[in-house]
Each structure stands twice: as structure tokens, then as C-alpha cells.
Amino acid sequence: MTRTIDYSLYLVTGRELLPQGKDYFESLEESLQGGVTVVQIREKxxxxxxxxxxxxxxxxxxxxxxxxxxxxxRIDIALAIDADGIHVGQTDMPVSMARKLLPQKCIIGVSCNNKEELQKALENGADYVGIGAIYATQTKDLTKPLVGVRGIGPLLQMLDGTSVKAVAIGGINSKNVLRVLHGSVSGTGHSLDGIAVVSAIVALNQPRQAASELSEILSEFKKGPSIFHGMSSAANGHTTDSITSGVVSLMNQIRTLNPLVHQITNSVVTAQSANITISIGASPIMATAVDEMSDLATICGALLVNIGTLTPPACAGMLAAGCHVNTWKKPIVFDPVGVDLLNKWQPSVIKGNAGELAALAGSIEVTSKGVDTVGNGFEDPVGFVTALARRERCIVVLTGKTDYVSDGHTCAVLDNGHEFLGKMTGSGCATGSCIASFCAVASASAQTEGQSLRGVLAKGDMFLASIAGILVFNVAAELAAARDDVKGPGTFFPALIDELTSLTPEVVQEHIKIKIV
Known part of the structure; x- marks a missing residue:
């Protein structure tokens, strides 16, 4: 009978990578002590x-x-030592032939880089597939394109309804493993069964510690709701009343905490976004230089990445900033136009209009003209944002006349706002600034005592924080538009700043228009 295998932490050996003076067998045993669940001996x-x-x-x-x-x-070696299985590449012996030579109990794994290779592996009866390379790696000469984090999901979807397992391989380490785990999910929910590593364990002087760290991250990730962003609405059981009281609480905290919110945004709205941030009680910093990103990640409360007038320096800054902020497990709010960034880091919140989110989802249901949505939007916006949040494993915010916020389980429908927002340049960008500010508060105030943060990329209730950011901005817009001194869009923005500055939790509570579906 075939042995049941836990593929969670799959070690591929590489003696050439061992640190000077480190014995191979000593390293292997320490790796097993640290939590490695399966070992592949590779000796080319x-x-x-x-x-x-x-x-x-x-x-x-x-x-x-x-x-x-x-x-x-090497099938001969596998037979000689009574190994549990064999792993073959695309240029090695075919799975069908290997199956004839090996005992029935032996498992067979295959390296796959694309849909054609994976389909062939399925047809030939592979027990598991190794998908990669995910990132560039020095352990193997790459002759095929990188799969990338966002390329894993479509391949995993091919495994739905089968018993075939999957591990990702290629450049995975303790710094990017959570991004791989969060990002690699099929549209129907099929996730990776494990990650395969080489240098992340073998090349280190303390392989036991390295394996233990990876093992703990994998274990925490698998526990459930924490994979979404810390504490999800499903875990908290949010209701309309609890959300209202939560928004009030965050508003009471933001001016006291005065969180620093790092914003890399388009040049058209930089000053406007900074002023909005200040008016609600947070502090903006609008840096883009790559050299600053590591230091800023240690002091900021949240990061907003808003792609618009993209320049090479800003793009490089975005890539670096997201990675550093993920490392410090702080919230990232992403306003998408370019999706490639999502191969590098995991957002806590994705915010966009119907056209932007449709592009991210690969949907043709909605089209856009520049940064604006054309038409009436989605036929089923609740279903869309819920499915996209589940796929991306983060909060998704769909902005428009009505706003929708989902964590993949619950969806909040918000009906505050005013038509003047649609006539103001950068109103969506300003909404992102508000969301990021309240995400920083939620993260800073989250209770972490006795909780491991290994399996999350940001602590705190990002669902509630996103709702707070939208409500504060939109209620202030309603109040500003109703003022006697506001005659149209030209006089609207100064009044909006004034209303945001003086807005109280009690006034927001009085005006909230929300329902949970």
C-alpha cells in the first residue's frame, strides 16, 4: 500500500550548497529535527x-x-535502497515507464512548469507534482520561464477533483514563503500541499533552526482564518452593530495613535492624498526611493501602493516597500493597475473601481476608459468581490456609487457618499489613503499576546478597517456637499478637508448606511 506522505516541508538535498565545514549527514539530521516532512536526494x-x-x-x-x-x-538507486518514491523531470524516464519498474507502494513525482506538462503528468498517473520555478534560483539552471506566484493558481485548478498533491519549488525561503502560500490558490480553493526548498535549509549553518521556522510558518498558515489577514470577519462574527461600534473605536484611536502611513501613489494626487491623511488624524510620508524602503517599513503603520503615473524609480520603490512591509507583518493597501507586483508581495487590502478589479480578475464583464469604469459595473458585485477576496486571500474593496467590502466570507454593502466625489480628481486615491490609515490603527491596536504571527502577513481586523476608511471619507463628503458655501466640485474639496478634520465618531454613527450580506 502506498505510504501517506505529508508534503508540507519538502527538502531537496544539495551537498554543493553546504557551508564550509558542515557535514551533509549532520545537516540532514538537523533538518529532520527541525520539522522537514519529506526528503528528496538529488545527486546529479x-x-x-x-x-x-x-x-x-x-x-x-x-x-x-x-x-x-x-x-x-535514479530508479536503480530507489530500488536498491527501497525508497518511498522517485521524482522525475521532463527529460527523465516517463512516469508510465517508471511505474512499471517500481513497486506499487512507490510514489512518483514530476516537475511541471506549465499546463501541458501538468496535464501529461496527470494522464500518466503521477502521485504529486513539483510546480516551478517560482522565483529565480541558483541551485538549478533554468531553461523555462518562471511560473511566478500568480502562475501557481491556474495549475492547481487542474488538480481539482484529483488526489494528486502539489508542492511549489524554486527560490522559496522564510521571507517569501507566506507570499507563495497566500498567492497560490486556484479559483475553486485548491491550495498547495507543501513547499520544496533547497538552499533555504541546506546552505545554512543552522538547518534545524531554518527548518523549524519554515515548519512553524506552514503550521500557522494552515490553521484557518489567519490566512486572510489576522482576524477575519468570519472569525469575529461581524454584524452591523459590531461594525458600527468598531468604526467608532477606530476613530477614537486614530488621532491618539497618529499612525505614520507610507504612501507610494501617483503624482497627480500626492499632495491631495497627504492632506486627506492628515485631516483624519494620521501622518503621511510620500517617499519613493528604494534606499529608504527598508527603514520606512520599520516605522510606518501601513503602506499604500497606488499605481497611476508610474515611473521606474517609483516602481522599484513599490517592489521593495511591499517586501519589507510584509516582513514586518504590517498592512498593505493596494490600488491595482499593474498586477505584476502581486508576484512579489501580499496585500492586506486590494481596493479598486469595477474596471480595475475586473482587469485584476481577468473578467470581461466590465470595461474601463483610462482609470474610470465604463457602464454599470458588475451584475453581481457581492459575488464578485467575495470570490476575488477568496482567490486573493485578502480584503477586496470595490468602490463606486455603492461600495462593497469582502473578506471572502462576508460582504459589507455601503451606501454613503456624494456625486461630487465622482467629479473630483483622485477621490478613489483619497479613499485608499483613508483605508490605509485605519488599517494602521487596526494593526497597532490588535491584541497579539499569546498569538503567533508566523502564519499572517498583517495582524488586525482589515475588514473593519477598510469599512472605517470608506465610511469616514464618504460621510464627510455628504456633509461637505450639504454646506451652504459649497457650490460645486470646485468648492467641494476644501470643504471636504474641513469636514474630515472636524468629523466625530458620533456623527459617522448617525449617518452610516450599511448592510451585511
């Missing part, structure tokens, strides 16, 4: 006798920890 340059000796000794170590051993490519 070893002669048969040497490979056999390494494999025999490796299997003895793995057996002591009850961890299965897989041999790369």
Missing part, C-alpha cells in the same frame, strides 16, 4: 557507487524520524 554529479552510499545512509537517518525518502531520477 555523483557516480553510482557514491550515490548509493549517500542514499543508504540518508535513508537510515530518515527512517529514524519516520520521514519518507524520495530519490531524484
Amino acid at each position: 554529479k555523483a557516480e553510482t557507487a557514491e550515490f548509493l552510499d549517500i542514499a543508504l545512509k540518508s535513508k537510515a537517518i530518515c527512517d529514524r524520524y519516520n520521514v519518507p525518502l524520495i530519490i531524484n531520477d
Whole structure:
């Protein structure tokens, strides 16, 4: 009978990567002690006798920890040591032939880079597939395009309804593993069964510690709601009343905490977004230089990335900033026009109008003209934002005449606002600034005592924070538009700043128009 294998932390060996003075077998045993769940012996340059000796000794170590051993490519070695399985590449022996030679209990894995290769693996009866390379790696010469984080999902979708397992490989380490786990999900919910690493363990002097860190991240990620952003609305059981009281609480905190909100936004709205941020009680910083991103990530409360008038320096800054902020487990609000950034880091909130989110989702239901949506939007906006939030594993905010906020389980429908917002340049960008500001408050005030943050990329209730940002901005817009001194869009923006500055939680509570579906 085929052995049941836990693919969570899949170690591929590479003796050439060992630190100077580090013994291979010592490193292997320490890795197993740290939590490696399956080992693949890869020896591309070893002669048969040497490979056999390494494999025999490796299997003895793995057996002591009850961890299965897989041999790369060499069926003769696998048979000789009674390995648990074999892994083949696209230029190695076909799965169908290997199946004839191996005992029935042996599992067979295949490296796959695209849909055609994966379909062939399925047809030939593979037990698992290794999808990659996800990122560039020095452990193997790459002859095919990178799959990328966002390329994993479509491949995983092909496994829906099958028993075939999947691991991602290629450049994965403790800094980017959460991005891989969050980003690699099929449209129907199929997730990775594990991640395969080489240098992230083998190349380090303390492989046990490295394996333990990766193992803990994987374990925390699998626990449930935390994969969405910390505490999800599903976990909190949000109702209209609880959201209202939550918004009031965040508004009471923001002027006291005065969080620093790092915003990389388009040049058309930089000053406007900064003024909006100040008016609600937060502090903006609008830096774009790459060299500043590491330091800013340590002091900011949240990051807003808004792509519009994109320049090469700003793009490089966005890439670096997101990675650093993910590392510090702080919120990122992303206003999408270009999706490639999502290969590099994980947002806590994605905010956009119907045209922008349709482009992100690959939907032709909505078209856009420049940054504006054309037409009436989605036929089922609640279903759309809920499905997209589930796919992207973050909060999704759809802005428009009516705003929709979902965490993939619950959707809040918000009906505050005024038509003047649609006639003001950058009103959507300003909404993003408000959302990011309240995300910073929610993150700073989140209770973390006794909770592990290994499996999350931002603590705090981002669902509630997104709603707070929208409501504060839109209620202030209603109040500004109703003023006697406001005659139209030209006099509207100064009045909006005034109303945001003086807005109280009680007034917002009085004007809230929200329903939960």
C-alpha cells in the first residue's frame, strides 16, 4: 500500500550548497529535527557507487524520524535502497515507464512548469507534482520561464477533483514563503500541499533552526482564518452593530495613535492624498526611493501602493516597500493597475473601481476608459468581490456609487457618499489613503499576546478597517456637499478637508448606511 506522505516541508538535498565545514549527514539530521516532512536526494554529479552510499545512509537517518525518502531520477538507486518514491523531470524516464519498474507502494513525482506538462503528468498517473520555478534560483539552471506566484493558481485548478498533491519549488525561503502560500490558490480553493526548498535549509549553518521556522510558518498558515489577514470577519462574527461600534473605536484611536502611513501613489494626487491623511488624524510620508524602503517599513503603520503615473524609480520603490512591509507583518493597501507586483508581495487590502478589479480578475464583464469604469459595473458585485477576496486571500474593496467590502466570507454593502466625489480628481486615491490609515490603527491596536504571527502577513481586523476608511471619507463628503458655501466640485474639496478634520465618531454613527450580506 502506498505510504501517506505529508508534503508540507519538502527538502531537496544539495551537498554543493553546504557551508564550509558542515557535514551533509549532520545537516540532514538537523533538518529532520527541525520539522522537514519529506526528503528528496538529488545527486546529479555523483557516480553510482557514491550515490548509493549517500542514499543508504540518508535513508537510515530518515527512517529514524519516520520521514519518507524520495530519490531524484535514479530508479536503480530507489530500488536498491527501497525508497518511498522517485521524482522525475521532463527529460527523465516517463512516469508510465517508471511505474512499471517500481513497486506499487512507490510514489512518483514530476516537475511541471506549465499546463501541458501538468496535464501529461496527470494522464500518466503521477502521485504529486513539483510546480516551478517560482522565483529565480541558483541551485538549478533554468531553461523555462518562471511560473511566478500568480502562475501557481491556474495549475492547481487542474488538480481539482484529483488526489494528486502539489508542492511549489524554486527560490522559496522564510521571507517569501507566506507570499507563495497566500498567492497560490486556484479559483475553486485548491491550495498547495507543501513547499520544496533547497538552499533555504541546506546552505545554512543552522538547518534545524531554518527548518523549524519554515515548519512553524506552514503550521500557522494552515490553521484557518489567519490566512486572510489576522482576524477575519468570519472569525469575529461581524454584524452591523459590531461594525458600527468598531468604526467608532477606530476613530477614537486614530488621532491618539497618529499612525505614520507610507504612501507610494501617483503624482497627480500626492499632495491631495497627504492632506486627506492628515485631516483624519494620521501622518503621511510620500517617499519613493528604494534606499529608504527598508527603514520606512520599520516605522510606518501601513503602506499604500497606488499605481497611476508610474515611473521606474517609483516602481522599484513599490517592489521593495511591499517586501519589507510584509516582513514586518504590517498592512498593505493596494490600488491595482499593474498586477505584476502581486508576484512579489501580499496585500492586506486590494481596493479598486469595477474596471480595475475586473482587469485584476481577468473578467470581461466590465470595461474601463483610462482609470474610470465604463457602464454599470458588475451584475453581481457581492459575488464578485467575495470570490476575488477568496482567490486573493485578502480584503477586496470595490468602490463606486455603492461600495462593497469582502473578506471572502462576508460582504459589507455601503451606501454613503456624494456625486461630487465622482467629479473630483483622485477621490478613489483619497479613499485608499483613508483605508490605509485605519488599517494602521487596526494593526497597532490588535491584541497579539499569546498569538503567533508566523502564519499572517498583517495582524488586525482589515475588514473593519477598510469599512472605517470608506465610511469616514464618504460621510464627510455628504456633509461637505450639504454646506451652504459649497457650490460645486470646485468648492467641494476644501470643504471636504474641513469636514474630515472636524468629523466625530458620533456623527459617522448617525449617518452610516450599511448592510451585511
